[in-house]
Amino acid sequence: MIIRRIVICSRPVSACLQNARTFSNHKIAPRIAVVGSGPAGMFTCTSLLRKSPAHIDVFEYSPVPYGLVRYGVAPDHQEVKNCINGFDKLFVNHSDRIKLFCNVKVGQDVAFDELVSNYDAIVLAYGSYRQRKLQTPGDKSTNVVSGSDFVAWYNGVPNSKAPLLDNSEAVIIGNGNVALDCARIISLGVLGKLNETDVPLERLKLLENAAINRIKIVGRRGPLDVSFTIKELREQFRVEGWQSYIEAAAREELEPEKWPAGIERKHQRLFELLRKHVLGSGPTDDKQCEFLFRRVSKEIKADENGRVKELIVENTRTKQREAFPCGLLIYCLGYESMVLDGVPKNDKVTCILRKRVNMSCFEGTIAMSDYWRVSMPSACSTRVYATGWCAHGPQGVIVQTQQQSAAVAETISTDLEQIQLQEQKPGVADLLKSRSVRYISWEKWKQIDEAEKERGKLQGKVREKFTAFDQFVSDKSPVN
Numbered sequence: 001m002i003i004r005r006i007v008i009c010s011r012p013v014s015a016c017l018q019n020a021r022t023f024s025n026h027k028i029a030p031r032i033a034v035v036g037s038g039p040a041g042m043f044t045c046t047s048l049l050r051k052s053p054a055h056i057d058v059f060e061y062s063p064v065p066y067g068l069v070r071y072g073v074a075p076d077h078q079e080v081k082n083c084i085n086g087f088d089k090l091f092v093n094h095s096d097r098i099k100l101f102c103n104v105k106v107g108q109d110v111a112f113d114e115l116v117s118n119y120d121a122i123v124l125a126y127g128s129y130r131q132r133k134l135q136t137p138g139d140k141s142t143n144v145v146s147g148s149d150f151v152a153w154y155n156g157v158p159n160s161k162a163p164l165l166d167n168s169e170a171v172i173i174g175n176g177n178v179a180l181d182c183a184r185i186i187s188l189g190v191l192g193k194l195n196e197t198d199v200p201l202e203r204l205k206l207l208e209n210a211a212i213n214r215i216k217i218v219g220r221r222g223p224l225d226v227s228f229t230i231k232e233l234r235e236q237f238r239v240e241g242w243q244s245y246i247e248a249a250a251r252e253e254l255e256p257e258k259w260p261a262g263i264e265r266k267h268q269r270l271f272e273l274l275r276k277h278v279l280g281s282g283p284t285d286d287k288q289c290e291f292l293f294r295r296v297s298k299e300i301k302a303d304e305n306g307r308v309k310e311l312i313v314e315n316t317r318t319k320q321r322e323a324f325p326c327g328l329l330i331y332c333l334g335y336e337s338m339v340l341d342g343v344p345k346n347d348k349v350t351c352i353l354r355k356r357v358n359m360s361c362f363e364g365t366i367a368m369s370d371y372w373r374v375s376m377p378s379a380c381s382t383r384v385y386a387t388g389w390c391a392h393g394p395q396g397v398i399v400q401t402q403q404q405s406a407a408v409a410e411t412i413s414t415d416l417e418q419i420q421l422q423e424q425k426p427g428v429a430d431l432l433k434s435r436s437v438r439y440i441s442w443e444k445w446k447q448i449d450e451a452e453k454e455r456g457k458l459q460g461k462v463r464e465k466f467t468a469f470d471q472f473v474s475d476k477s478p479v480n
């Protein structure tokens, strides 16, 4: 490609000059593969398209893009999902430089090594979607579901198994925001308060007809150890028609003199909120959501049909066993990091060596040489980077992912500046076609997107999601 010297830019001149300098060093435009179209991948693309003349191919396992923004963030948080408008604009404003390949699983439809051979740089941004297991005897009982499966179900992920919602009691294990999301979606759903959101109609109906009127949110540690954020916690306390409260036994632990010294203001506010909602007199509403602490799961008991009927816990304050009846048990214990086949992985020995020189290292995670760069063999000329949940663990909100991704893009464009590329790398579009991989392009996604919004409008909803995409990928030739 010819050197791009002219940069049309509406930002201050100094920023344009900086970009112009960056662009001018490249004789050949680098070709970059981004694995994953969640916030990490898309925010990296946003910065890369500004900072370098790179051509980018984004590969996404799902038939539709944007990761947990579409399939994780709760349906009553539509304002958070608005970031997809910015992602969509990238494909409009830079249609000559960025291409989307949905329905393509790296590691299955195309190998990581094939990306290495066909790109100058690779950004791993494939998130971390595998839920940690409960590992309590009886956890295979019917209607014991992971938070990630429950979230996927109400968010319309294709082929999600519907939970049974016909029992009045539900227990949610976990003290993080995913537990709160699950509780809130049940609480709002049974009251018919999600009708305007993007929960698919048939799933909305199941929620609306649910018999659940008691939810217990159970944590193994104390009330000062919760990982809730104040916004999500407040939302649960504010669901009208539900009485949400903290068990009376937590009152003493929540007294300010018990708070750790020097805690941040945000924690003080969180503890205040918990304290304010400790149950005073007895429960009043018929729909109740109770927060219980210091309960360790010991056993799940099933009925004669193999369906969960009780969670047995040990109360670590009293050392007594307690039984919580439930027809639905959701466990929200966080997500596990995963490493794609072919990507260098930290093994036990590496971790021991790294820790000796005070470097952090977790076995089974992507082997990084620093915060952004993946530790590739020295003979490999392709640069590999990782960002977002797959790189730094499954925690943090979208804004944090955005900050990381801006920084990784800066690193990539600086690194690529140092190399004189010898040839234009081909990418793998032809390879996918030769394998008849039915990928969904951005143009096809836009058709899906428009159709979903149109279907939604007819129902007075933000969108009516498709929960099957066969009709969009059934052509003989790849959809592009």
Ligand SMILES: Cc1cc2nc3c(=O)[nH]c(=O)nc-3n(C[C@H](O)[C@H](O)[C@H](O)COP(=O)(O)OP(=O)(O)OC[C@H]3O[C@@H](n4cnc5c(N)ncnc54)[C@H](O)[C@@H]3O)c2cc1C
Pocket (backbone or CB within 6 Å): 035, 036, 037, 038, 039, 040, 041, 059, 060, 061, 062, 065, 066, 067, 068, 069, 072, 073, 074, 077, 080, 104, 105, 106, 107, 125, 126, 127, 128, 129, 151, 178, 181, 340, 387, 388, 389, 390, 395, 396, 397, 398, 399, 401
């Ligand atoms: C239930 C839940 C609710 C949340 N709610 C909020 C909220 O309200 N506000 C907020 O700010 N943050 C929220 N978050 C956090 C937020 O979703 C994450 O910070 C963010 O999505 C992480 O971005 P990511 O790109 O690393 O991962 P992801 O969003 O998971 O994106 C990774 C993408 O990679 C794709 N992928 C995986 N494997 C492959 C492969 N082999 N080949 C190709 N593609 C692949 C996945 O399909 C996915 O689309 C929530 C998280 C969860 C789990």
